[in-house]
Every structure is written in C-alpha cells, then in structure tokens.
Amino acid sequence: MARRFFILFLAVMVWAFPGQGVAADKAGKTLKIVYVDWDCAVASSNLVKAVLEERYGYRVELLPVSQEAMWTSVASGAADAMVAAWLPDTHADMYARVKNKVEMLGKLVGGARLGLAVPDYVSLRSIDELEANADRFNGRIVGIDPGAGIMRLTAKALKDYEITQLQLVPGSGPSMAASLAEAIRTHEWIVVTAWSPHWMFSRWPMHYLDDPLASLGKDESIFKIGREGLKKDHPEVWAFLSNFRFEDATQLQRLMDWNQQRGTDPVQNALRFMKENPRLVDSWFKK
Structure with a gap:
C-alpha cells in the first residue's frame, strides 16, 4: 500500500511540473504510460x-492514476500515452475537454460495453426489474472508483429508471470483483457495475x-x-501504438x-501473450 501511494505521489509531482518531465526524458529512452x-x-x-x-529498449514507467488524471496528464505532456480511452460514451466528457491537446492513435479493440451485470442464477433480465427486487440485492449496486465513467452513467440509469431502493456503492475494480466472487461462492444475489472486456465473464x-x-x-x-x-520525439513508439490492437475482445x-x-x-503474462500470438505481434510493426 505504501508503495502504491508513493507511485501516486510521484505521478502528482510530474503533473505539477509537466514541461520538465517529458523534456528530461528526451535525453534517454524513458516513456510514461498512464492508466x-x-x-x-x-x-x-x-x-x-x-x-x-x-523490442525497442525503452524504459517504460506505468503510472496508475484516476480517470481524470489519465486524460489531463497526456494532454499536458506529463505522460506520453495511454491505451484505455473508452469512447464514444464513457470518457466523452474528458475527451471533449482535451481533444485539441492530444492525438488519437486508433482503436485498440471493439466490442466494448458497459452495463449492470448479475450472475446467471439471478433470474432478472432487465434493469427495470431491479426496483421490485431491491431487497434481494441488500439495497445496493456494487460499483468501482467514484470518478469512473460507468459510475456516472449508472447514477444516470438510477434516475432514468426511477430506482430509489438501490444505492450505488463506490469501491474499486478489485473490491467489486471480490464482492462478486464472494456472492457467487454463497449463491447470493448481487448486481455490479460491469464492462467488457473483463475476465469475470470468462470465469x-x-x-x-x-x-x-x-x-x-x-x-x-x-x-x-x-x-x-x-x-516527432519517438517515431517508432508512435508507429507501434498506431498499429497496436487486438483482433477481438476475447484476446x-x-x-x-x-x-x-x-x-x-x-x-x-504480456511476454507470454507475445510468444503465443506471433502473427498478431508482427502486425504491430508493419510500416
């Protein structure tokens, strides 16, 4: 936990002095990727x-940040790139704010979606059935971090469907998955903020x-x-990121x-994925 907060502290310091961060990195081969x-x-x-x-001998720093910081750090030049922009809906507000300060590098994967999900043993099929069954869910929808787009959209859904007996409970991706795992273990009803691709649907x-x-x-x-x-600064990185994509969400x-x-x-695991998918990896380096 201490190490995580230290990383976040460093990230904040980088945003405070955005010009210095990337300028210093130009002398070497260091990149900052936020997520x-x-x-x-x-x-x-x-x-x-x-x-x-x-492939290129870079030193890549991965910085876990909030959703807003992910966008603003790339827009300010404090970070070099990110590969987690959900569009056209989830990150619409953030993209609208910074679209003139960033470069779109193409699609990573299609077939993504957001929604409210339940284990198959839960017999409900539609959001408009939730209100009448609020007690079976202990009056809660298990969510993730408060700043996430899916939390904003779920709050909107509660208003749209006039759901008043269920409370959207914030947490994190890992805490949501842990709550889901425990509910499935005990065969209890649970509804979670979900998105695809996600490993929960495979498990x-x-x-x-x-x-x-x-x-x-x-x-x-x-x-x-x-x-x-x-x-201009890293043409080979730009070319790779422009080509980098999955063939489908299952990968x-x-x-x-x-x-x-x-x-x-x-x-x-990433190195293992590269080894097991040589044709896909080769496509990332086409000029």
Whole structure:
C-alpha cells in the first residue's frame, strides 16, 4: 500500500511540473504510460510496456492514476500515452475537454460495453426489474472508483429508471470483483457495475441486464491516445501504438484472466501473450 501511494505521489509531482518531465526524458529512452487501475487497462498497458522494452529498449514507467488524471496528464505532456480511452460514451466528457491537446492513435479493440451485470442464477433480465427486487440485492449496486465513467452513467440509469431502493456503492475494480466472487461462492444475489472486456465473464456464468433506455450507452471501443509531439520525439513508439490492437475482445480477456492467477506478473503474462500470438505481434510493426 505504501508503495502504491508513493507511485501516486510521484505521478502528482510530474503533473505539477509537466514541461520538465517529458523534456528530461528526451535525453534517454524513458516513456510514461498512464492508466486507471482497471483490469483491462492493467493488461493492455503492461503489454505495451513489454513490447517497448523488449523490442525497442525503452524504459517504460506505468503510472496508475484516476480517470481524470489519465486524460489531463497526456494532454499536458506529463505522460506520453495511454491505451484505455473508452469512447464514444464513457470518457466523452474528458475527451471533449482535451481533444485539441492530444492525438488519437486508433482503436485498440471493439466490442466494448458497459452495463449492470448479475450472475446467471439471478433470474432478472432487465434493469427495470431491479426496483421490485431491491431487497434481494441488500439495497445496493456494487460499483468501482467514484470518478469512473460507468459510475456516472449508472447514477444516470438510477434516475432514468426511477430506482430509489438501490444505492450505488463506490469501491474499486478489485473490491467489486471480490464482492462478486464472494456472492457467487454463497449463491447470493448481487448486481455490479460491469464492462467488457473483463475476465469475470470468462470465469463465471454472468449476463448483462437489458438496458432499454440505453442509459449506460451502447457498444463502445477502447482507443489509444498520445501526447502532442510523440511522433516527432519517438517515431517508432508512435508507429507501434498506431498499429497496436487486438483482433477481438476475447484476446484481451484471456490476458486479463492470466493476470488474476495467483503469483503471476502482468509483464511476464504480456511476454507470454507475445510468444503465443506471433502473427498478431508482427502486425504491430508493419510500416
């Protein structure tokens, strides 16, 4: 825990002096990649780190930050890139604020979505059934970090569907997954803020609740975003990130699931992924 707060402290110091951070790095081969501590972002960011360190000899610093800081640090030049932009809905507000200060580097993966999800043994099929069954969920929807886009959209859904008997409880990605695991172990009803790709759908039989009002948005994609000047300063990094993508969401979910296995390391899992998917990896280096 102390190490995590130390990393976050360093990140804050970098934002306070954005011009100095990247300028100093130009002398060497150091890159800063920011991400929110979501399982999909952890997996894809560590894969970027593995590629850039193995293929190009860079030193890649991964900085876990809040959703807002992820965008503002790239926009200010304090960080070089991120590969966790959910558009067009989840991160719409943040992208609108900084779109003239960042460079879109293309799609990482399609088929992404947000929603409220339940284990398959929960018989409900739609969000509009939640209010009448609030007691079975102990009056709560288990959420993640308060600043996440899905939390904002879920709050909107509660208003749209006039749900008053369920409270959206903030937490984190890991705490949400832990609550889900415990509920499934004891066969209790639970509803969580969920997104795809996510390893939970590979591990447990689950389903999204229908959202007829589209309060949580429709299908999305995950995009890569770079700072201004990245192409000039690090053309090979810019080219790689422009090509870097998954063929489908199941590839990313597989990597995410590996990271959940006890005693594993995300960078080592990324290297394993590269070894097992040579054709995909080769496509990232096409000119």
